[in-house]
Amino acid sequence: MPRVVQYRVHGLPPDRLERVHQQFAALAAAREWRGDAPWLASARSTAIFETEFFRHQRDAEGESLAAAGFIKLAGDELDALILTLFVRDLSSEYGVRTVLRDEDNPIAKLRYLEFRHGRLPSGNSLEEMFARRPVIKKVMGQAIMFYPPSHRLNTMTPSGPEEWGYGMQGLRAFAPTLLEAEREALKILRGWRRLGNR
Numbered sequence: 001m002p003r004v005v006q007y008r009v010h011g012l013p014p015d016r017l018e019r020v021h022q023q024f025a026a027l028a029a030a031r032e033w034r035g036d037a038p039w040l041a042s043a044r045s046t047a048i049f050e051t052e053f054f055r056h057q058r059d060a061e062g063e064s065l066a067a068a069g070f071i072k073l074a075g076d077e078l079d080a081l082i083l084t085l086f087v088r089d090l091s092s093e094y095g096v097r098t099v100l101r102d103e104d105n106p107i108a109k110l111r112y113l114e115f116r117h118g119r120l121p122s123g124n125s126l127e128e129m130f131a132r133r134p135v136i137k138k139v140m141g142q143a144i145m146f147y148p149p150s151h152r153l154n155t156m157t158p159s160g161p162e163e164w165g166y167g168m169q170g171l172r173a174f175a176p177t178l179l180e181a182e183r184e185a186l187k188i189l190r191g192w193r194r195l196g197n198r
Helices: 014-030 048-061 077-094 126-130 178-194
Strands: 003-010 065-073 097-101 112-116 135-139 142-147 164-168 171-175
Touching: 003 048, 003 077, 014 065, 014 077, 048 065, 065 077, 077 097, 077 112, 077 126, 077 135, 077 178, 135 178, 142 178, 164 178, 171 178
Parallel strands: none
Antiparallel strands: 003 065, 003 097, 097 112, 135 142, 142 164, 164 171
16 A cells, blocks of 8 residues: 655635645646655645545644645655655745644654644754655665755765755765755766666
8 A cells, every 4th residue: 555645734825825736736847756746635626536635624624724635655755755845845935834644654753744834843943853864765776865954964064054965876965955956866877877887
């Protein structure tokens, strides 16, 4: 059974829903997802599935629910991480409460995340939770390691303090966002494959 990650947006003004739908569409198109691409259901949805899904979620969670969705993962931890950062950024940008439920996450503290104004209820940042371990993505048999900005390896480098590190086959580099780090790492990997390196 595939791992399912659910996300919710609470307290978003109705006039902002269209922009949030556009942001989800842009996220879905920004990269190749191994599992489902992110989507969003709200009072603005017109398709039957999205309309009924949102109605059931709002009945269960109350009138403060502005939008909801879920994705099925196909074994890619990076899909879950990118979605988590995106949901956190929505909370920060709009000053609303967002919730991410990932009940099958192997890391217990990441199974339920709630953000208010982009921060966890404790006041900590999400990156503080990620500081201890890299995220590993396996592509074409090659492991690519992604290091969050607060990871100890990133704190000893000349890169900016908010950059994501990535590494493979002894190469380490940095990018401003996780999406850019993934994009650059995949370009490098494809280049190595074309040169005949494995």
